[in-house]
Amino acid sequence: MENTGFDLVIRNAHIATATDIFDADIGIRDGRIIALAQQLPAGKEEIDAAGRWVLPGGVDAHCHLAQPTDDGSVFADDFFTGTRSAACGGTTTVMPFALQKKGATLEQSVANYHSVSDGEACIDYAFHLIVADPTTDVVERELPLLIGRGYTSLKLYMTYDDLKLNDREILDVLSVARREGAMTMIHAENTDCIAWLTERMLAKGLTTPPFHGLSRPIVVEREATHRAISLGEFLDTPVLIVHVSSEEATAQIRDAQSRGLSVYGETCPQYLFLTAADLDQPGFQGAMCICSPPPRDAKSQQAIWDGLANGTFQVFSSDHAPFRYDDPQGKKIGGKHGNFSHVPNGIPGIETRLALLFSEGVMTGRIDINKFVSVTATEPARIYGLSPRKGTICIGADADIVIWDTDIDTTISNERMHHNVDYTPYEGRRIHAWPALTMCRGSTVYRDGEFIGRKGFGEFQHCDRPKPAKPKPKFARPTPWLDVL
Template sequence: MIFDTLLLNAEVATASDRYRADIGIRDGRIAAIGRDLGRADHTLDAAGRLVTPGGVDAHCHLDQPTSDGSKMADDFVTGTRSAACGGTTTIIPFACQFKGQSLQAAVDDYHRRSEGKAAIDYAFHLIVSDPTPGVLRDELPRLVAAGYTSFKVYMTYDDMKLDDRQILNLLAVARREGAMTMIHAENADCIGWLTEQLLDAGLGAPRYHAHARPMLVEREATHRAIALAELADVPILIVHVSGREAVDQIRTAQGLGLKVFGETCPQYLFLTGDDLGGEGFEGAKCICSPPPRDKANQEVIWRGLENGTFHVLSSDHAPFAYAGPDGKKAHGPDAPFSEVPNGIPGLETRMPLLMSHGVMDGRIDIHSFVALASTNAARLYGLFPRKGTIAVGSDADLVVWDMDRPRTIRNALLHHAVDYTPYEGIEVKAWPAMTLSRGEVVWRDGEYLGRAGHGQFLPCERPALAGTRGRGHRGPLWKPN
């Protein structure tokens, strides 16, 4: 057989296996794995280095419209460029419905924003903020059947939040249609009351964002979300979990056999509430929800990665610039924390941080790394085995890792369009030496080689979630009826 590309001398690692092999690629897919595979038009040499599946970042925001006058710095050109340079080869951002808008209109708008721009493959989650009878009866089932098989529900933010009855209605649709529901779990009324008390007392600096969102508001909402899912008898995924109190709720539910999956993000492993207290307005750079907690809660999140509480590590990339009139300072350079756009950048740094401080520091093994960074997200959202593994027939999305050149994260070296990174100054021991997206080299030896338009939109299957654990990864399993 003649291949388009042969990747030679790879130390292949998946969520379950590790072995030495060459990888033969034809028409963007893995055609053979073995030794002495034959000839190829092009050869690449992994030189015995670790090769993992390309990352699947299943929670990120790119060029997403907002309702407060702010604007995201990254579109699908710059966001996917940044992802590729950090080893991610598939992203799943959000088509966001505003109240009064149809879901289909939100999807159509997001396709216009993404078409011809992505350097890597992508799918869409839906954000449902206006679950009218027509959305529940007609639009959502039709979109699930068309490949938009996951949607996000907010329990906070005034322009997005749903009440319990609305959430139950959506969970019922998810059960009937075999879709996955993601839930942002924070108690909106508690946050609103605390915010009012703080602002009335003149406490509007960025550091007080964490005071308005203590762990108990995440704990209560997580408990309530789990109860609603139990009532509807449907799986849910609790997104961006920040600390012990929400973790305890998820672990209790998993121990009872409930179908509850967990996601966390690098900000809860590497940032703390102290990062919100920078000089002047600097703390706004780290405003995200839920907020970072403290060092003790960082350890709780690490343990959740180790023991299988969490199935996915996502970036929750929300790229608002610090300088300029439409990012973090959209409402002025001295705006109260309640008016600062929420979110931090992290597409490019997600996998190097987890490889360096997870695998190389001995907290998780390489199989759990692959599960958390790639395989489990592909399973949860209906992209496996096309994405998330190294197997014959899978897309040739591959990362060759350089683990011999320690470096310091500097925003000047990153490839997003944001003017800062919250991980500035953190040391990492690993970075992708090469990233392949469907067999095409998009990053190699510090040079971005991707091109806008290479990335394809991926309709998702209804998820079949048996096997989302990785080696040593415990958690509930589910197949839709």
């Protein structure tokens, strides 16, 4: 006879999804949600949420863990420390990147990444593919093969010498994504403008961290964003612009969406909570905030908040790139007073992503709770093929659940972080919300400040071909060239 009981019941949950708010008990069996109702029968175990917000576990769809590099730098977080940190911040699924180096095959790159991830993660994970060398074999054989195996999202770079693709190479990859139903993420910055500015700054001895930001002005992001959108429009295939930092790039995405194009946007905490002034700190400390695109000004900060509220951005990710500050394999790779062009790009943020947005977004009224759930969990899962098992609280979904404390008054401190980085760029920032409990597939991995998960619990998630809603173009242009492809 089938077991109709519950392994666990979460009582008195005040639940929010991307669309609804309701009070219910949550019945869980075999790691999945099997009931949502008032006054469920007793479970083998019970947790009283006591009327607190109960939300789906976060899906961090853009983070970097144990990623190979070519410049001698080393990512501080492996799959255990990185996913431990994520779990303690309320994230239950992460999506880092299997990076193809030039000259390598994609299949070997994926195999290599599994060799450092499998058996290490304490929450669930999936991979995006970074395509850095789109050879004929990659485009014609490997990409279709891997997309069919559940690696259904691709990242392309328009900058960085060891990663960048030219427009024709981008079109080659986009054409495969169109045919195979994959989602393409694009890092949009104009590489030639950046190189031109950087060379001239270094020639004048302008080497300190603030010049990193000046070498990547808003116009280079705006131009590349416009170009990436145009390439997607040219081939009538969806594109997602990652880590958007500026008002002008946001406007490009909003304009494309207003024309009915399948264009999506992602932003990150650094563009809400840091500015260019954070690069200008005593000594070399500004290097802690070097990332690309760089933090902007207050006007762009407001535009990013507006973009979250009005739906321009569907995804809010950490872009966690964990390099230690006081480390010759980290931010000081070029020496204590090295130049900005040698500093590894990226900042840690996998643990603080959700608490920052909840505290400064939901609790201040900038966004509502449904939008919070949408951009941190539901839409990332949908866009990247993890829905409906991830990113929401519904019958049949994995029991990835976070109970939130929202009556706290504390400050962020690196001492309480669970990553392997020696700083957080948000040190001392006051927050009023933090997860009280994080559950992945029905197992508690974090409770009341303590990590209680285990290495190897996390399972690799094969992604379905995403099916993003494709708007009907308001101003459709004929595309006869596509008829002959």
